[in-house]
Amino acid sequence: MQTVRAVRLGPKSLAALALTSATGVVAFGWPLLADRTSGLAHSQDAPWLFAALLPLLLAVAVATVSETGLDAKAVAMLGVLAAAGAALRPLGAGTAGLEPMFFLMVLSGRVLGPGFGFVLGAVSMFAGALLTGGVGPWMPFQMLTMGWVSMGAGLLPGPGTVRGRRELLLLSAYGAVSALLYGLIMNLQGWPYIAGLGSGVSFVPGDPLQENLARYGAYVLATSLGWDVPRALLTVVLTLTLGGTVLRALRRATRRAAFDASPVFEPSGQERNHRSERDQPSSHAEEPTSE
DSSP states (O other): OOOOOSSOOOHHHHHHHHHHHHHHHHHHHGGGGOOTTSOOOHHHHHHHHHHHHHHHHHHHHHHHHHHHOOOHHHHHHHHHHHHHHHHHHHHHTTSTTOOTHHHHHHHHHHHHOHHHHHHHHHHHHHHHHHHHTOOSTTHHHHHHHHHHHHHHHHTSSOTTTOOHHHHHHHHHHHHHHHHHHHHHHHHHHHGGGGTTSOSTTOOOTTSOHHHHHHHHHHHHHHHTHHHHHHHHHHHHHHHHHHHHHHHHHHHHHHHHHTTTOOOOOOOOHHHHHHHHHHHSOOSSOOOOOOO
8 A cells, every 4th residue: 555645755854854853862961961060951042942943844844845845735734733733732731741632643643754743743832832822941842852753653664554453553552652752851851950959859960871860760750750641541542542533534635635646737728729730630731743
C-alpha cells in the first residue's frame, strides 16, 4: 500500500530538522555541563531560543518547498490540524496532566510523516499557548518537544503495511512512551530554577554529571510523575477508542488532497481549436505530377 506524505523529507529538509533538533538538545542539556559561575535561568535564554526556533522552523518549510513543492493543500491541512490541536489543549490544561492533544499529534504524525509532524507539533503548541495564555520561557521548549513527539510517530515502522488493531497498539505504546518522555525532557527546562535550595533534588552547577542526574531522577519522581502517568494513560485510551476513526479520516483527507499527484494543465479553448485545425489533413493536397 502506497503511503502519502504531505511533507516529504529530502536532504535539505533533513538537514533543517537535524539543525533544529540539535539546537533543542543543546538548549535542554547545557545546564548539566555548565560550571558554577554560569547563569542558568532559562528565563534568560528562552527568548533567544525562541528567536532561533522560528527561523529554523521556517527553514524546514522552505527546504520542503524547494525540494517537494509544499502546496496550498498541505498548508491548509497543517492549519486545520494545528487549530484542532490548539483547541484540544485547554480541555486538559492544569488538570492532572490530562492533555488530549497528544493523541492527535501522534496520529497526525503517523499518517502525514515526520516532516509534517514536526512542524505540526511545534505550531500546535504555539497556538495552544496563545489560546490558554501559557506564553512564557517554557513555550519554545514545549514547541520543540511536541515537534519531536509528532515527528517520532512519523518515523514508526510499517506506515504502509501495519493496519488495524496492530497499528493502534503500536501507536498507543508509542503515545504512552512519548507522553512520559515529554515530561522527562520538559523538566530539564525548569529544574535549574531550584538550584541552591539545598534539597536532595536541587540542581548543583558544576557537580559531576552522574550526581546531578541522580538528583534529577529524584526531582522527576517527586514532582512530575503524577502528571506524566495520567497523560500517558489518557493518550492510550483515546488512541485505542478513537484512533481507528481518526486515522481513517486523516487518510481519506490525504487521498482526496492528492499531495503526490503531479499537476496537469488543460489547454485553453483557443489552444484546443488551434491544435485541432493543425492536426486536420489539408484539403489542397499536392497531386502527383506525371513525367
